[in-house]
Amino acid sequence: MKYLRNSLSNRVLASFLQTFAVVLVLFLLLPLxxxxxxxxxxWAGNWLVVSEGDDQLVWQLNADGSGYAYGFNSGGRLTHGxxxxxxxxxxxVRVRTGASLHCKGGVVSVAFRGWSRSTLLFAVIDxxxxxxxxxxxxxxxxxxSSWNTPKAGSSCPDIAS
Numbered sequence: 001m002k003y004l005r006n007s008l009s010n011r012v013l014a015s016f017l018q019t020f021a022v023v024l025v026l027f028l029l030l031p032l033x034x035x036x037x038x039x040x041x042x043w044a045g046n047w048l049v050v051s052e053g054d055d056q057l058v059w060q061l062n063a064d065g066s067g068y069a070y071g072f073n074s075g076g077r078l079t080h081g082x083x084x085x086x087x088x089x090x091x092x093v094r095v096r097t098g099a100s101l102h103c104k105g106g107v108v109s110v111a112f113r114g115w116s117r118s119t120l121l122f123a124v125i126d127x128x129x130x131x132x133x134x135x136x137x138x139x140x141x142x143x144x145s146s147w148n149t150p151k152a153g154s155s156c157p158d159i160a161s
Contacts, residue, residue, distance in 0.1 A: 040065070040088040046147035048159075052136040056159055058147060059140070061086060068149065070101070076160030078103045078150060085115065093122040093130060103156035110152040 044063035051057055056076070060068040070081035081101035087094045096119050099112035122130040122138065130138040150157050 043088060046144040048141045048144055050139045050141055057138075058144065058159065059084075059138075060147065060149065068101075069097075070150070072159045076158050078108070078156045078158070081150070083112070088124075091124045093124060095120040095122065101150065106156050108150045108152055108154050108156055 041063045044061050047059045047061065049057040049059050055074045056072040058068075058070045058072070060070075065085055065087050067084045067086055068081055069084055071079050073079050078101075080103070083098035083101075085096045085098065096115050098115045099110055101108060101110050103109075121133040123133070125131055125137075128140045130140075132138070148157070
């Protein structure tokens with residue numbers, strides 16, 4: 001009988017310690033997750049971006065990690081774009097691309113062939129600059145309050161207007 005009581009009390013103690021550990025982990029990890037979400041929320045929005053090698057870009061970043069990136073020629077006409085999936089992790093941003101968008105004959109065409117296998121990695125330098133691993137710098141110039149997402153079949157937008 002003595003062994004039965006010790007075994008039962010050991011199981012109760014172990015169960016209590018496991019529950020305590022789970023609660024402790026939750027209280028430590030939830031604030032970190034909330035901080036990461038609020039940091040990603042700060043970047044959410046429509047941005048005019050200048051990049052090395054491109055004339056002008058518009059990055060449309062949603063707080064849920066979805067978004068789009070659009071490229072414009074020197075005259076301000078949309079030339080290409082793609083869907084993105086982005087995640088802010090501390091001072092790093094991971095971006096995967098998906099659907100492609102092209103402007104042909106003044107009309108937007110969209111094709112989705114799945115998400116890319118490669119991930120673009122950026123280091124957040126400060127509140128306006130991301131440096132891509134191995135190269136280019138993205139400079140977030142300003143937020144665009146009146147940006148509308150181009151839809152398939154619509155006329156190609158002009159960033160200059």
